[in-house]
Amino acid sequence: MSATGGVAGGGAGTGYASIFVQEDVSTAEVDRLEAVHAPLADSVRDLVAATIQTCVDEDEVREVRAEVDALVARLRARRIDGPAGVRYNAEGRSWSWGNAVVGERNAVAPPLDVVRDPDDLVHAETVLGVQYEGPPGMVHGGVGALLLDHVMGVAASARKRVTFTGTLTMRYVRATPLGPVRIEARVDREEGRKVFVVATLADPDGVTVEAHGVFIVPSWAVTDA
Numbered sequence: 290m291s292a293t294g295g296v297a298g299g300g301a302g303t304g305y306a307s308i309f310v311q312e313d314v315s316t317a318e319v320d321r322l323e324a325v326h327a328p329l330a331d332s333v334r335d336l337v338a339a340t341i342q343t344c345v346d347e348d349e350v351r352e353v354r355a356e357v358d359a360l361v362a363r364l365r366a367r368r369i370d371g372p373a374g375v376r377y378n379a380e381g382r383s384w385s386w387g388n389a390v391v392g393e394r395n396a397v398a399p400p401l402d403v404v405r406d407p408d409d410l411v412h413a414e415t416v417l418g419v420q421y422e423g424p425p426g427m428v429h430g431g432v433g434a435l436l437l438d439h440v441m442g443v444a445a446s447a448r449k450r451v452t453f454t455g456t457l458t459m460r461y462v463r464a465t466p467l468g469p470v471r472i473e474a475r476v477d478r479e480e481g482r483k484v485f486v487v488a489t490l491a492d493p494d495g496v497t498v499e500a501h502g503v504f505i506v507p508s509w510a511v512t513d514a
């Protein structure tokens with residue numbers, strides 16, 4: 290999120306008009322809310338991992354389930370109706386709390402902080418735990434594609450330009466062990482509304498996945514800026 294600016298977008302008929310929403314809220318207030326909610330998502334991540342790994346007895350599992358159901362009911366007592374969408378303020382701060390990769394409130398998302406360097410290399414690091422397993426002890430191939438897609442999308446989208454994934458090609462060079470990973474992406478070239486992006490996913494021993502993508506500035510998002 291820190292790598293993207295606000296995007297005035299989602300024209301009539303696109304279906305996106307209601308999810309790119311400008312809000313009259315200060316950056317300080319958005320930061321304050323994130324500081325309250327992000328730790329809850331962290332705790333839920335721990336809950337997911339604990340649910341996979343627990344060896345407690347069956348009665349304990351049933352009791353924990355009842356407690357979790359009660360917590361869910363408390364959180365749902367007041368809630369938005371539908372997805373969190375992408376929001377931005379007049380200061381250019383954007384936030385997408387439900388995003389599957391970077392959503393600050395989304396426990397499904399690994400805690401991925403995407404950074405854009407001054408030379409436009411976009412990168413992110415995270416540790417993939419037991420929740421992301423595919424082959425035994427290894428990262429699920431779709432999870433690798435998910436992370437790459439997002440970081441590549443940030444690279445393609447640049448500051449005030451929004452792009453959508455058109456085509457993604459993955460070459461799985463070798464299996465990625467669960468644990469620390471680094472994703473890097475950069476724009477290779479542009480042709481009209483098409484942005485060609487190259488990227489890698491790596492473990493500490495080197496590249497495990499190479500990716501090429503075509504990201505498209507949708508016709509409804511074309512601006513003069």
Ligand SMILES: CCCCCCCCCCCCCC(=O)SCCNC(=O)CCNC(=O)[C@H](O)C(C)(C)COP(=O)(O)OP(=O)(O)OC[C@H]1O[C@@H](n2cnc3c(N)ncnc32)[C@H](O)[C@@H]1OP(=O)(O)O
Binds near residue numbers: 376452455508
């Ligand atoms: C606050 C804001 C934050 C914003 C977030 C920032 C970071 C977020 C990061 C998120 C990252 C996660 C990101 C996600 O998860 S994005 C979600 C996954 N992607 C989608 O859902 C996309 C669905 N498809 C579409 O919306 C449209 O089909 C698009 C927008 C792709 C094109 O529809 P449009 O009507 O505009 O296009 P056009 O027909 O005029 O064609 C234009 C040109 O493009 C070429 N072409 C067309 N389709 C494809 C294709 N599939 N592959 C390759 N090329 C394609 C076409 O030949 C033509 O080329 P040329 O003939 O001119 O040479």
